[in-house]
Amino acid sequence: MKFGPVPVAEAAGAILAHSMQLPGQKLRKGLMLDADHITALQAADVTEVTVARLEATDMHEDAAADALAQALVPDPAAAGLSLSKAFTGRVNITAKGPGVVSLNQRALVAMNAIDPMITLATVPAYQQMTEGGMVGTVKVISYGVSTRDVEKACAVARGALRLRPPVHKSAALIVTDIPGGAGLKGEQAIADRLTALGMQLVETKLVPHEEAALAKALAAVSADMVLILTASATSDAYDVAPQAVRQAGGRVERFGMPVDPGNLLFLGEISNRPVIGLPGCARSPALNGADWVLSRVVCGIEVTGQDIAEMGVGGLLKEIPTRPMPRRSKARG
Missing domain, CATH: 3.90.1170.30 (Pyrimidine nucleoside phosphorylase-like, C-terminal domain)
Incomplete structure (x- = not known):
């Protein structure tokens, strides 16, 4: 391609490189100049224009x-x-x-x-x-x-x-409860996440924060996948929720992820049904690590422990203003 200024008389068939305002009209850049354009340019006393001229190649x-x-x-x-x-x-x-x-x-x-x-x-x-x-x-x-x-x-x-596209169409949410706990707080935020992925939250259960009660609820789920939100944060791979998954005949692929907020997620399955243990931050609609895992799982993309490990690069998300122990200390006066 040849690019540069040429006399107006030689510009027919070339591409105008820069927009030009003429009396009564504007010639926009990218315009293929024809005889009428040349006449208009000459009438406006323009003697030279910058053009691009394509070559055969x-x-x-x-x-x-x-x-x-x-x-x-x-x-x-x-x-x-x-x-x-x-x-x-x-x-x-x-x-x-x-x-x-x-x-x-x-x-x-x-x-x-x-x-x-x-x-x-x-x-x-x-x-x-x-x-x-x-x-x-x-x-x-x-x-x-x-x-x-x-x-x-x-x-x-x-x-x-x-x-x-999504391959799972329905999900069940099982929430555990303790005295004075959050109860079903966050249910709407989770339902909205599923809706955005073309899914439906077809069932929500509130059960005591106990392995046996949670395992029983897990075994009864008929939806395509199950989400668990615990009243007390899951703090170990053998805490209540992961153990309940195992007790229900499932397995836990990974506990913990290097994305913040979202560290306390776990991922597993029961009878080929995906199970995601949500971190407490999933009660908020704000982006967190669970969103990255949920969207992949819903769309049928296998998520391994290695995949989750790789999420750490770029996994430092927005700070939570209400975090009880801020990671940035206040300056002392």
């Missing part, structure tokens, strides 16, 4: 953006994504419904390394989405880019982006 920014987006998402319906029509070298990729983003990070980095003019920005891997949320945006920065580079980028990033 170049692809127009919109055609390039379309090609890149279609390579990233070759089957939008199957990927749960929508592609906008290219405009000014940009195509937006949005979610068709709730889910979490699955991407091939290595492929996307390789795509972005081919030519600085070819770019893709996405949300982080496993980001929870709602319908219409932007998953990524393809942007060709220059007015044209090498066709060969576009083809290379398409090849390395083909099918690298998709939305994983």
Whole structure:
């Protein structure tokens, strides 16, 4: 692509690089200049304009953006994504419904390394989405880019982006209770989380904070998955709630996570039904580590102990103002 100032008389067929205000009209950047535009420029005594002129080996920014987006998402319906029509070298990729983003990070980095003019920005891997949320945006920065580079980028990033939709439809919430405890406080916040993921909270039970009572309630659940919220924080892998899961015939995959708030989460299963022991901060609608685990589990993505360990990088979330023991001490006067 050739870029730079040219005499107006030689600008027909070139792309206007910068918007220009003329008497009675505005010529916007990116406009392909024709004979009428040249006449208007000359009538306004403009003698020179800055333009981009594509060469035979170049692809127009919109055609390039379309090609890149279609390579990233070759089957939008199957990927749960929508592609906008290219405009000014940009195509937006949005979610068709709730889910979490699955991407091939290595492929996307390789795509972005081919030519600085070819770019893709996405949300982080496993980001929870709602319908219409932007998953990524393809942007060709220059007015044209090498066709060969576009083809290379398409090849390395083909099918690298998709939305994983929810596979579980219902959940049960079991809350344990102690004298003076929080009771069902937080139920609405948890129900709202599930609704955002296209699920329903079909059952809520309040049981004593005892292994036997909790195990009995767990064994009776018929929903796709079960959430446990304890009156007293789970402080050990063999505390009441994890032990109740084992007593009900299940197993505990992991207790504790390096995300704050959200440290006191545990993850397990009973008869192939996912079980998530929620930290107390899940009573609040604010983002916490349980949200990261819940969204993946709901969408059928296996979450291992190693996966949870890796969440620690970037896992320091917003400070809770009401935390009883603030981690930042007040300055002494």
